[in-house]
Amino acid sequence: MGYLQAYNEVLSYLRSKGKERPFLREVAARLDERPDSLHLIEAPTGYGKTSLTMAAALRELREGFKLLVAYPLRSLIEDQAERIGDFLSASGHGLALGVRYMGNPSSPYLVHPVTLTTVDTLSLTSLGLSPEDAGKVFSEYLGVNGSMGHYLFSWASAYTASLFLDEVHLLYDSSKSLSFLWALLELSLEFGNGVALMSATIPSTFASAFKNGFPSLVHSRFRGDSDEVFYRGREAKKYKVELRPTRAVGKFETLLEVLKRESFRKALVVFNTVEEAVEFYMGLGDYGEKVLIHSRFSLEDRKAKGERVKSMKEGVVVGTQAIEAGLDFSSDLILTDLAPANSLIQRFGRFLRGEEERTGKAIVWYEEELLEKGQYKVYDASLAKRTLQYLEGKGGEVNLHVGYDSVLDYVYSEEPTVDRRLVSEVVSVVTNLVNPSTSAAELLMSLGGSLIREGNVFAAVTGGGREVPVGFGFLRSRCIKALDQRGREEECPGSEREAAIKAIRGFKFLVRGEYSEEVGLR
Numbered sequence: 001m002g003y004l005q006a007y008n009e010v011l012s013y014l015r016s017k018g019k020e021r022p023f024l025r026e027v028a029a030r031l032d033e034r035p036d037s038l039h040l041i042e043a044p045t046g047y048g049k050t051s052l053t054m055a056a057a058l059r060e061l062r063e064g065f066k067l068l069v070a071y072p073l074r075s076l077i078e079d080q081a082e083r084i085g086d087f088l089s090a091s092g093h094g095l096a097l098g099v100r101y102m103g104n105p106s107s108p109y110l111v112h113p114v115t116l117t118t119v120d121t122l123s124l125t126s127l128g129l130s131p132e133d134a135g136k137v138f139s140e141y142l143g144v145n146g147s148m149g150h151y152l153f154s155w156a157s158a159y160t161a162s163l164f165l166d167e168v169h170l171l172y173d174s175s176k177s178l179s180f181l182w183a184l185l186e187l188s189l190e191f192g193n194g195v196a197l198m199s200a201t202i203p204s205t206f207a208s209a210f211k212n213g214f215p216s217l218v219h220s221r222f223r224g225d226s227d228e229v230f231y232r233g234r235e236a237k238k239y240k241v242e243l244r245p246t247r248a249v250g251k252f253e254t255l256l257e258v259l260k261r262e263s264f265r266k267a268l269v270v271f272n273t274v275e276e277a278v279e280f281y282m283g284l285g286d287y288g289e290k291v292l293i294h295s296r297f298s299l300e301d302r303k304a305k306g307e308r309v310k311s312m313k314e315g316v317v318v319g320t321q322a323i324e325a326g327l328d329f330s331s332d333l334i335l336t337d338l339a340p341a342n343s344l345i346q347r348f349g350r351f352l353r354g355e356e357e358r359t360g361k362a363i364v365w366y367e368e369e370l371l372e373k374g375q376y377k378v379y380d381a382s383l384a385k386r387t388l389q390y391l392e393g394k395g396g397e398v399n400l401h402v403g404y405d406s407v408l409d410y411v412y413s414e415e416p417t418v419d420r421r422l423v424s425e426v427v428s429v430v431t432n433l434v435n436p437s438t439s440a441a442e443l444l445m446s447l448g449g450s451l452i453r454e455g456n457v458f459a460a461v462t463g464g465g466r467e468v469p470v471g472f473g474f475l476r477s478r479c480i481k482a483l484d485q486r487g488r489e490e491e492c493p494g495s496e497r498e499a500a501i502k503a504i505r506g507f508k509f510l511v512r513g514e515y516s517e518e519v520g521l522r
Contacts, residue, residue, distance in 0.1 A: 001062040003031040007055040013087055014051060023226040024052050030218055031056075031196070035162075038185060038214050039196040040207060042221045044234065044402055045349025049198050050080060053164055054087045056196070057114045061093050066161040067114045070122045072170035072452075074101050074469070075295070075322050077116050078303055080166075088114065100131075102459060103299050103467055108132050109150070110157045119171065123180055123451040126158040126187070127429050127440040135485075135506040141441040142501070148437040155430060159191045169199040169342045171452070172206050172416050173380065179419040180451040183426035185214065200349065201342040203412035204405070213418070224403070230355075234401040237352045237359075241396040243388070244365045251365065252280050255335055259287060259316065262361055264333035267316045270347050272337045272377040274320055278522050281318045289315030295322050296521040298466045304517075321378075323350060330354045338366035338376065340383035341390070341404075341411040348400040364391065386411045426451070449500025456500050459508040462515040467508065470521070472496040478511040 007028040011020050027041055043049050053069055060067040069084075071077050077099060085097045093114075098107025101118040109130050110117055117125075124130060128151030129137055139146030163184075171177040188195050197210075202221075211217050224231045246254055259267060267287070271277040274294045281292040291308050309317055309329045317329065321339075324346035330353035336344070344364070352360050366388055370376050376384040390410045391398060398407065429440045449456045460470040461483070470478075479492035485506045492509065493499035499509075515521045 001059050003028040003035070003055055003059050006059040006062070007052065009058060009091065010051045010054045010087065013054075013090055019048075021048050021051070021227060021230070023220075023222050024048065026226070027052060027220045028055060030220055031194070034216075034218050035194045036189075036192055037194060038189060038210070038217045039194070040202065040210060040217055040219045041196055041198045042202045042219075043198070043200060044222060044230075045200045045346060046353050047200075047222070047227075047230065049166065050083055052196075052198070053080070053166065054084055056162065056164055057084060057088060057096075058091055058093075060162055061088075061096055061113055065113075067164065068110060068122065068158070068161045069114070069116045069164045069166065070119045071116070071166050072119050073167070073322070074103075074118055075302060075327075076167060077101060077104075077118065078299070079306060079328065081116050084114070084116070102131075102457070102469060105131070109153055110161075115161075119165070119177075119181075120450065120452050120457075122158065123184075124444075125154045126184060127426070127444070127451070128152075128154045128436050129440050129444065129504075130154040130157075134504045137437045137441055138501060138504050141438060151436050151440070159187060159193065159430075162193055163188055163195045164198065165196070166198045168197040169201045169206075169346075173340070173342075173383070174452075174454055175417040175419055176422070176447065176450075176454065177452045178416055179422040180426060182213065182418050183423040186423065187427060187430055189214070201345050201404075201408055203342075203408040205409070205412050205415050209416050209418065231402055233355050235399060235403065237357070237399065237401055239352070239360050239362045241391055241398055241400070242361075242363045243391055243396060244363055245368050246365045247369070248367055251367070252283060255280065255365070256283070256285070258335060258363060259284075259333075262333055264331070264361070265314050266312060266329075266331045267333040267335070268323070268329070268331035268347075268350055269316065269318045270323060270334070270336040271318070271320055272339060272379065274520075275522075276337075277318050277320050278519050281519065284316060284318065287316045289313075291315070291317050292519055293317065293319040293322050293327070294520060295320065296468050296470060298468055298515075301466075301517050301520070323347070328353075330357060332357060332360040333362075334360070335363045335365070338364055338384050338388055340379055341387045341407045343379070344387060345400050345404055345408075352401070364388075383411055386413075422447075444504075445497065445501070448496060449504065456496060456503065458499060458503050460511045460521065461508050462511065462513060462521060464515055466515050466521070468515070468521045470511070472499055475499060475509055475511065478513055480510045480512060482507045482509050 096113045098112025098115045100107040107115045133149030136146045137149040334351040371385045390407050457469045460468050482490040
């Protein structure tokens with residue numbers, strides 16, 4: 001079975017739920033022509049790229065092969081797993097799908113024929129440090145009773161599969177994550193596996209870097225004539241992006257005043273930090289139903305909130321970057337803090353998302369004093385500033401639904417940096433049959449405990465037993481004690497490196513803080 005034939009079966013399944021997308025049919029045909037190549041696939045937000053992933057899963061299953069689908073964020077997996085799982089069940093492959101990420105170990109070593117995972121988990125498994133073994137390996141590395149782990153099995157699981165990486169734009173803001181991605185591509189292609197990178201926001205500099213590094217790359221880029229009906233519909237959406245300077249003091253009152261003044265059915269308010277989102281939500285008045293979404297919720301509560309948002313008829317959704325991808329929600333009023341262009345476009349993918357929605361109100365606010373610093377909250381200030389400059393230059397007259405190549409190319413004008421030394425080190429781990437586990441552990445620690453993130457994510461446990469992902473800053477100020485898988489206690493880590501080692505060894509961290517289903521951990 002080919003990709004195109006599998007895509008036709010997906011369309012039959014989705015017939016009552018969506019529309020055929022000519023561009024995806026074209027991409028499926030290209031995947032058939034070059035199944036063992038690197039494919040870079042650009043399609044707008046809301047275009048239905050998940051149907052291509054479904055087709056890939058069916059194709060691999062029918063051919064007796066394996067598919068790994070990796071996402072930069074756990075929140076993306078939860079919604080996708082349900083959709084892909086329902087399709088595979090309807091196709092007679094109900095037991096084929098597995099999921100693996102922090103808090104969900106249903107596919108250990110990524111063994112299921114179709115596994116959805118995070119890039120973090122994929123990176124560890126590809127090094128031979130699958131989460132199932134990493135604790136033992138690091139115990140051995142630290143001179144405690146441990147083992148080398150099942151590194152050959154991990155390698156086999158990672159490198160005997162076709163690979164789809166969705167929302168890949170989230171990996172190119174960091175040289176570390178981009179360099180790991182580069183190494184993963186080199187290894188996967190060397191082993192003869194097909195790889196697809198998908199996103200709605202791929203700057204020309206990013207595409208050019210991969211074309212130069214991988215000359216056989218197949219680049220499928222959505223344009224106006226790729227699907228004229230869809231493009232015209234998105235182009236017809238009418239709004240002006242109003243830019244509003246604010247200061248830290250008084251900005252919540254300004255945003256609340258907008259909500260009171262504007263007429264809307266569903267509003268989306270996006271902050272760059274969890275703390276701001278929670279504070280604003282707590283002061284929100286009665287605007288119908290209201291939902292808060294951010295990263296510090298338990299898995300069960302995140303799923304429940306996603307369902308609430310999908311079924312919401314009217315009200316206000318307050319969130320952080322967690323809403324940028326994977327959340328099938330549409331608003332007719334968006335208020336968002338300034339962010340680099342790729343994140344901003346993803347946020348606008350939750351504004352006037354429906355094909356019948358045409359008009360709405362859009363406001364981007366920014367805190368001027370922060371733009372002169374190195375960081376604009378969680379983002380690189382220079383990227384945020386260039387995004388603002390572009391919007392100012394256009395007088396807010398932009399369409400962030402289609403035809404946004406110019407803003408991406410303006411903001412991301414510099415060639416992305418690939419650290420060739422890091423690429424070589426990753427590759428050398430997989431070709432080192434003398435002490436692969438030790439070399440993998442040393443590399444991981446030299447990078448601060450993650451091949452992907454500049455800051456690690458740790459499993460925090462609340463007094464009520466809820467498990468929530470947090471960063472080291474939160475952990476450092478709130479940690480009570482570290483608990484291993486057997487319930488044994490150790491002191492809280494004194495540094496992020498120590499915390500990373502404990503986390504890899506299987507420790508979770510009991511923290512102080514209030515947790516509720518409504519606002520999460522704070």
